[in-house]
Amino acid sequence: MSNISDTAIVGIGQTEFSKDSGRSELQLAAEASLAAIRDAGLSPSDIDGMVTFTLDSNDELDLMRCLGITELNWTARGPFGGAAASATVQLASAAVASGAAKAVLIYRAFNERSGKRFGQPDAGGYAAMMGGPDFHFAYGLDTPAKIYSLWYQRYMRKYGVTSEDLGRYVVVARDHAATNPAAWYYGKPITLDDHQNSRWIVEPILHLLDCCQESDGGVAIVITSADRAKDMKNGGVRVKAATQSHRFGGQIMFDYYRDDLAEFEETRTMSERLWKDAGLGPKDIDVAMIYENFTPVVFLALEGHGFCKRGEAKDFIRDGHIRLAGSLPVNTHGGLLGEAYIHGVNNILEGVRQIRGTAANQVAGAQHVLVSASRSGMILGPL
Numbered sequence: 001m002s003n004i005s006d007t008a009i010v011g012i013g014q015t016e017f018s019k020d021s022g023r024s025e026l027q028l029a030a031e032a033s034l035a036a037i038r039d040a041g042l043s044p045s046d047i048d049g050m051v052t053f054t055l056d057s058n059d060e061l062d063l064m065r066c067l068g069i070t071e072l073n074w075t076a077r078g079p080f081g082g083a084a085a086s087a088t089v090q091l092a093s094a095a096v097a098s099g100a101a102k103a104v105l106i107y108r109a110f111n112e113r114s115g116k117r118f119g120q121p122d123a124g125g126y127a128a129m130m131g132g133p134d135f136h137f138a139y140g141l142d143t144p145a146k147i148y149s150l151w152y153q154r155y156m157r158k159y160g161v162t163s164e165d166l167g168r169y170v171v172v173a174r175d176h177a178a179t180n181p182a183a184w185y186y187g188k189p190i191t192l193d194d195h196q197n198s199r200w201i202v203e204p205i206l207h208l209l210d211c212c213q214e215s216d217g218g219v220a221i222v223i224t225s226a227d228r229a230k231d232m233k234n235g236g237v238r239v240k241a242a243t244q245s246h247r248f249g250g251q252i253m254f255d256y257y258r259d260d261l262a263e264f265e266e267t268r269t270m271s272e273r274l275w276k277d278a279g280l281g282p283k284d285i286d287v288a289m290i291y292e293n294f295t296p297v298v299f300l301a302l303e304g305h306g307f308c309k310r311g312e313a314k315d316f317i318r319d320g321h322i323r324l325a326g327s328l329p330v331n332t333h334g335g336l337l338g339e340a341y342i343h344g345v346n347n348i349l350e351g352v353r354q355i356r357g358t359a360a361n362q363v364a365g366a367q368h369v370l371v372s373a374s375r376s377g378m379i380l381g382p383l
Helices: 025-039 060-067 081-097 121-131 134-138 142-157 161-180 191-195 265-278 296-304 313-318 345-356
Strands: 007-014 049-053 074-078 104-112 200-202 217-225 238-246 287-290 367-370 376-382
Touching: 007 025, 007 074, 007 081, 025 060, 025 345, 049 060, 049 081, 074 081, 074 161, 081 134, 081 217, 081 238, 081 345, 081 367, 081 376, 134 287, 142 296, 161 287, 161 296, 191 217, 191 287, 200 296, 238 265, 265 296, 265 367, 287 296, 287 345, 287 376, 296 313, 345 367, 345 376
Parallel strands: 049 074, 049 104, 287 367
Antiparallel strands: 007 217, 007 238, 104 217, 238 376, 367 376
């Protein structure tokens, strides 16, 4: 039996990212999937496994028919929305490593702006997503921005993180998006004043520009064995490690009931396993893709992964480390704030492009890329 490190990403595909796609979510999934399959030099009949999210509306059998896939031997869905972004790769790679499937398609597609908008008040919808009625809704916690801000407030207060500190990250993300033709905010950098003057969403934590986008679009990935990848169209990018961490007492949305709200404990424990499995450490990472539904999570993730000490992320960012010329370029495509929000899977595509050497904002000599979704993560490297 092989290990996850014996698998590789061999194909990536995406649609354009927009606010009104004009197509069904199934069509977006099919377009992105076919692009990924062709990028790998495969045909739909070569795909025998599929992985997506529990939140994806696109049925595997419907997508099968759209693409012309003849048989599936493996299907899986990762829960928790964006927290499962890297978990999709863990599931797909585990299937290939175990022999359960030979070529697994990962897809995620939705009309989050023109269709169901996750960022709008929706107590009933969140209650259903969490498995039933939740008493938090009685206190007005009915949007992700409100829900997460209550948690972030403890971190910001403990370490003296200000709104301007958050804005410095957003300025960098938008700088990277401004030079990425695929990004919604291509050609649209901002200043710190722009961030500070954007309207409050949850005062005093989140401005409008601290919140990820609501995007229409689709992305897809094809995973197979590393041995097979060596002879394929674009070679392959090795999945050196992929894992998850979900701690006792944790909660995906209302994560208020742990000993220390100023630490993202799952990020720390997940990254400890990643470093061990990959035989690497924070200083070995050339580029990092960090899930950011909201700006503060980047600060918590930088500290959780060990790139800086607790409470020092604001200084790490202020000193320029996350810029393209810095010691750890972060979200070189613009991230979920600048490129698009496709539940963080577009971050994986950018990680693959960095290893391939084809990114719009290419980091010279990139050999190891961390893709972090806070509770799931992976490390990519060359074959």
